[in-house]
Amino acid sequence: MRKGQVIAGVILLALGIFFCHQAIQLNLGQASRPGPGFVPFGLGSLLILLSFLYLVPVLRSPKREGKPQPSDGLIRTVLAVGILCFFSGVLSRLGYLLSTLLLFLLWLMLIERKKWPMAVGLASLALVFVYFFNLLFSIQLPRGILRGL
Amino acid sequence: MEQLTGLFYGFSIALTWQNLTYCLLGTLVGTLVGVLPGLGPAATVALLLPITFKLPPVSAIIMLAGIFYGAMYGGSTTSILLNIPGEAASVVTCIDGHQMALQGRAGPALAIAAIGSFIAGTIGIIALNFLAPPLADFAVQFGPPEYFALTLFGLFLAAYLASSSMVKGLIMVVLGLMLDEIGIDPIMGIPRFSYGVLPLQEGLDFVPLAMGLFGIAEILINTERAMKTQLVTKKIDRLFITLGDWAEAKWATLRGSFLGFFVGILPGGGAVIASLISYAVEKRVSRNPEKFGKGAIEGVAGPEAANNSAATGSFIPLLTLGIPGNATIAMIFAALLIHGVQPGPYLIKENPEIFWGVIASMYIGNGILLVLNLPLVGMWVQVLRVPYFILAPFILLLCIVGVYSTRNNIFDIWAMIFFGVVGYFFRKLEFEPGPLILAFVLGAISERAFRQSLLMSKGSPLIFFSRPISCALMVILLALVALQVFFMVKKKTKGLDQFRGAG
Numbered sequence: 275m276r277k278g279q280v281i282a283g284v285i286l287l288a289l290g291i292f293f294c295h296q297a298i299q300l301n302l303g304q305a306s307r308p309g310p311g312f313v314p315f316g317l318g319s320l321l322i323l324l325s326f327l328y329l330v331p332v333l334r335s336p337k338r339e340g341k342p343q344p345s346d347g348l349i350r351t352v353l354a355v356g357i358l359c360f361f362s363g364v365l366s367r368l369g370y371l372l373s374t375l376l377l378f379l380l381w382l383m384l385i386e387r388k389k390w391p392m393a394v395g396l397a398s399l400a401l402v403f404v405y406f407f408n409l410l411f412s413i414q415l416p417r418g419i420l421r422g423l
Numbered sequence: 424m425e426q427l428t429g430l431f432y433g434f435s436i437a438l439t440w441q442n443l444t445y446c447l448l449g450t451l452v453g454t455l456v457g458v459l460p461g462l463g464p465a466a467t468v469a470l471l472l473p474i475t476f477k478l479p480p481v482s483a484i485i486m487l488a489g490i491f492y493g494a495m496y497g498g499s500t501t502s503i504l505l506n507i508p509g510e511a512a513s514v515v516t517c518i519d520g521h522q523m524a525l526q527g528r529a530g531p532a533l534a535i536a537a538i539g540s541f542i543a544g545t546i547g548i549i550a551l552n553f554l555a556p557p558l559a560d561f562a563v564q565f566g567p568p569e570y571f572a573l574t575l576f577g578l579f580l581a582a583y584l585a586s587s588s589m590v591k592g593l594i595m596v597v598l599g600l601m602l603d604e605i606g607i608d609p610i611m612g613i614p615r616f617s618y619g620v621l622p623l624q625e626g627l628d629f630v631p632l633a634m635g636l637f638g639i640a641e642i643l644i645n646t647e648r649a650m651k652t653q654l655v656t657k658k659i660d661r662l663f664i665t666l667g668d669w670a671e672a673k674w675a676t677l678r679g680s681f682l683g684f685f686v687g688i689l690p691g692g693g694a695v696i697a698s699l700i701s702y703a704v705e706k707r708v709s710r711n712p713e714k715f716g717k718g719a720i721e722g723v724a725g726p727e728a729a730n731n732s733a734a735t736g737s738f739i740p741l742l743t744l745g746i747p748g749n750a751t752i753a754m755i756f757a758a759l760l761i762h763g764v765q766p767g768p769y770l771i772k773e774n775p776e777i778f779w780g781v782i783a784s785m786y787i788g789n790g791i792l793l794v795l796n797l798p799l800v801g802m803w804v805q806v807l808r809v810p811y812f813i814l815a816p817f818i819l820l821l822c823i824v825g826v827y828s829t830r831n832n833i834f835d836i837w838a839m840i841f842f843g844v845v846g847y848f849f850r851k852l853e854f855e856p857g858p859l860i861l862a863f864v865l866g867a868i869s870e871r872a873f874r875q876s877l878l879m880s881k882g883s884p885l886i887f888f889s890r891p892i893s894c895a896l897m898v899i900l901l902a903l904v905a906l907q908v909f910f911m912v913k914k915k916t917k918g919l920d921q922f923r924g925a926g
Contacts, residue, residue, distance in 0.1 A: 282852050286594060293601060300615055306882030308874045310608040310615055317604070321597045327590045347647035354646045355844055358639070361823070362836045370824075378816050385646060386812040396813060404820060414831050415824065 276337060283329035290325055293318030350385050357381055369418025374404050426553050429771075433779030437787055442485050445478070446784045449486035450791045453493020458501050458803045459814070463511060464494035465857070466637035468754040470818070472630055472761075473825040480762035481777050485784040487758055491751050492544060492734045492785065495694055496792045499536035499727050500803050503529060512694035512730035515702040519715060519722030526718050534664045535672050535720055536727040537796040543680035543728035544789040547735030550684050551742075552782055555771070559743040562768035567879065568886050570746075571872035572893035574865045576900050577690025577746055581858040584696050589907055591854050599862025600869070602627055609871050622834040629757045630829045631839035632863060636856040637750075638822045639843025642815050644850050664720075672724035675705050679728030686729070687736025693749035697733035698726035735785065741766055742778060746865065750857040753864040 294315055303309025361377045368376070378397035382388040388396075408415050436442060456467040468487050475483035498513030503520035516536065523532035565573075578600075582592030605616045606626025617623035664672070682704065683697040705725040706715045715722050740746045745767025747753040759766045764774050771778045796803075826839045849856055880886035888894045 278848075278852055282848070289601075296616065300613070304882060305877060305884075308877055310611050310613045313870050313873065314601070314604050314615065317597055317601050321594070321601070324590055324594045324597060328594060345647075351643050351647045351847065354643055355840065358819070358840050358843070362833060362840060365827075365836070366833060374820060377820070381816045381819070382812070388812070396816070400817065400820060403817070404824065407824060415827060416833075 276332060276335065279332045280329070283325050283332060286321060286328065287325035290318045290321030293321065353385055354381070357384070365418070366416050367418050369420045370404060370408070370415035371401060371420055372418065374400055426556055429556065429775065429779045430552060430783060432775065433781075433783030434786075436481060436776050436780035437485065437783035442482055442780065442784060443787070445482045445486040446489050446788050447791055449489020450493040450496075450788045450795060452486075453490040453495075454497035454792065454795050454803065455806060456490065457494035457497020457499075457513070458806055463637065463641075463751075464491050465633070465750040465754060465860070466641055467494070468751055468758075469630065469633035469637055470821050470825055472633075472754060472758055473828045475758060476761065476828070480759070480764050480774070481780045483758055483762060484755060484777060484781050485788075487755050488738070488781055488785065489788050491755070492731065492788065493792055493795075495727075495731045495734045496537065496540050496796045497803065498730075499540070499723070500533060500796070500800060501807065503532045503536065503723070504804065505807065512698050512733075513727075514695070515698050515726045516723055518702070519717070519719045522716070522718035523720070523723065528718065531664045531668050531720065532723050533800055534797065535668060535676075535724045537793060538664065539672065539676040539679065539724040539728040540731040540796070541789060541793045542676050543683060543732040544735060544792070545786070546677075546680040547684050547687070547732035548782065548785045548789065550732075551735055551738055551785070555739055555743050555778075555782075558739065559768045559771045562744050565744070565768070565892070566890075567872040567875035568890050568893040569896075571869060571876055572887055572896040572900075573690070573744065573746060574869040574872065576896045577740075577748060578858070578862055578865060578869070579900055579903065580690050581749070581861050583903065583907070584693075587853060587855075589911075592858050595849075595854055595856065595858040596862040599859035600866045602632065602859075603863050603866025603870075609867060610874055620834075622830070622832055622838075627838070627863075628829060628835055629754075629863065631826045631835045632842050633750075633754060633757075633860055634822045634826055635839040635842025635844075636846035636849070636860065638818065639839060640846025640850055640856070642819060643843060643847040645811065645815065668720055672720045675701075675721035675725035676728045678704060678708075679725035680732045683729030683732035684736040687733030687748070688739045690740055690746060690748045693737055693751075694730035694733040697729040701725040701729035738781075742770055742781075743768060745770070746868070747861065750860045753861050756864055 295318075297311035297315035297318055300311030300314065301309040302311045302315055357377065357380045360380070361373055364376070365373045375397050378400045379390075379393050382393035382396060383390065404415075437446065452467065452471070453464065456464060467490050471487070471490065475486060478486070495512055499516045499520065502513040502516035503524050506517050506521040520532045520536065523529065578596045579593075582596045583589060603626075605623055606614070607624065608615055614624050622628075679697075679701040682701055683694070686697040686700060687693060702715075702722060702725060705719075705721045706712050709715065709719070709721060711719075737748045737752050740748045741752050741756055745756075745765065747756040756766055759777075764770070764777060822839065823836055826835045827833070829835060846856055876886050877884075886893075887897050
């Protein structure tokens with residue numbers, strides 16, 4: 275937790291500095307005529323101050339933790355993000371029907387560790403759901419290789 | 424009389440079959456998300472936002488509002504029966520509600536939660552009905568300094584009340600305001616922070632941000648925990664309260680109703696805080712405070728009344744000032760903007776059908792909810808039996824379809840996944856996403872008002888102290904900041920003294 279808090283604090287600090295730098299490039303203007311970088315510069319400065327206020331007590335707190343082991347839960351989360359990225363990557367090419375099928379199969383078999391008959395059953399249900407949802411609300415989801423259908 | 428005429432007009436809109444259907448749908452979905460742990464009203468409103476694009480604005484807002492106040496009703500069922508809060512505003516209901524259930528009094532606990540919610544909801548709607556129009560008239564006088572002071576005050580309160588740590592809350596507010604900076608500068612028309620990425624030039628879209636931070640992050644957290652819903656095996660009998668129960672609970676219900684309404688009006692306030700305060704008040708005023716935590720009916724009645732009237736009260740700043748006070752209301756604010764409706768003091772004159780239609784629908788929705796939550800409680804218990812591994816991929820699918828349909832752009836799905844991962848880390852590090860969403864929505868109003876005020880005063884920040892309303896808000900804000908700094912320093916000195924003493 276402490277390590278995570280330190281990393282978060284450093285990222286916030288870096289973001290604040292980056293925002294200030296970019297705001298200066300945008301032109302700060304003057305108080306009587308604030309430019310497009312005026313407010314972003316103020317926000318960046320505020321984030322730098324807040325990151326310090328966040329980081330200092332974290333750094334002062336005693337180190338208690340040992341080396342964390344990657345848990346099963348964390349692996350599931352990484353897999354979930356991977357499946358989502360895969361879905362977004364293939365959506366345009368494969369179309370929404372095949373992508374939905376793959377999303378459900380991968381999710382249920384890899385993350386939930388369900389057997390294939392149940393995964394196929396639920397994925398088929400999802401296909402029916404997304405097809406009628408698409409029709410009902412006239413959503414233009416990409417059809418991909420199934421464009422002719 | 425204007426209020427009564429308006430209300431009759433509102434009923435003529437809310438009672439059309441189409442709006443009645445959307446009201447029923449909203450309250451039904453609201454109760455469902457309230458019952459299901461792991462999906463709050465903010466995430467659901469974000470999820471269903473794209474579906475409402477094809478609806479007339481009044482029907483869309485009637486449905487989304489129904490989800491919000493419906494979730495307040497449904498949350499108590501899960502808290503009482505499973506000791507798991509269905510949504511955040513029902514956390515305190517677990518304490519005494521579940522104890523009552525363990526003592527075989529699940530029926531009266533569910534009944535007082537539903538009846539208390541109905542009474543509080545009705546009191547809240549009547550207050551909204553009669554207070555909103557004069558407040559809107561008053562708000563017409565507001566200029567940029569007042570709007571800036573008000574948004575700043577709201578954001579500070581959101582950071583102060585919604586988070587366990589003030590610094591974390593403020594970080595979330597600043598991040599939300601920063602994200603809002605992406606896109607075209609509102610005064611000079613220059614692109615900022617878009618780096619040539621076309622979808623970013625129009626500004627970051629609200630829907631992927633909200634769905635990522637609430638919907639996807641929630642699923643990632645639950646996936647990590649391998650969340651399982653427990654089967655409910657207990658049979659619930661006697662779904663009514665006795666006169667004795669009512670005698671014990673009536674004052675708690677009334678106190679909760681009024682307290683919740685006023686906490687709901689506060690920018691940054693809302694149902695969660697209202698229910699927590701109500702529980703603390705009930706425990707303090709009770710003649711038998713030792714009963715609390717062991718199945719006190721007042722401990723269910725007060726907070727349940729408070730969270731319902733707070734949900735209604737939080738519509739006041741939205742409808743009269745155009746300023747959302749919490750994350751769910753911020754989603755409804757976004758829905759109004761997407762439909763081309765500007766919430767604020769002119770809403771009542773320019774879009775009376777929305778203003779009065781939504782208020783009238785709340786009276787109807789409140790009645791529907793009483794039926795949905797008392798005689799049909801058995802149906803919601805069955806819903807709790809649906810395993811989470813089935814729900815999770817369906818919620819994911821809804822998020823993806825919803826985000827894509829907003830702008831027909833794959834970029835938004837990537838943005839949603841990105842914010843989902845960011846939201847996951849926020850949860851792990853205990854950063855509350857509510858203030859970020861609120862800041863993102865209020866950012867544009869706030870920056871425009873701030874820069875216009877400085878242009879008006881030729882760069883003098885004293886303009887915020889030279890007008891009575893903005894001055895009063897700024898003074899309260901500065902006093903709150905000073906108080907917070909004082910407590911922080913005092914806490915630190917106390918710690919140092921203890922350290923020295925130990926040494």
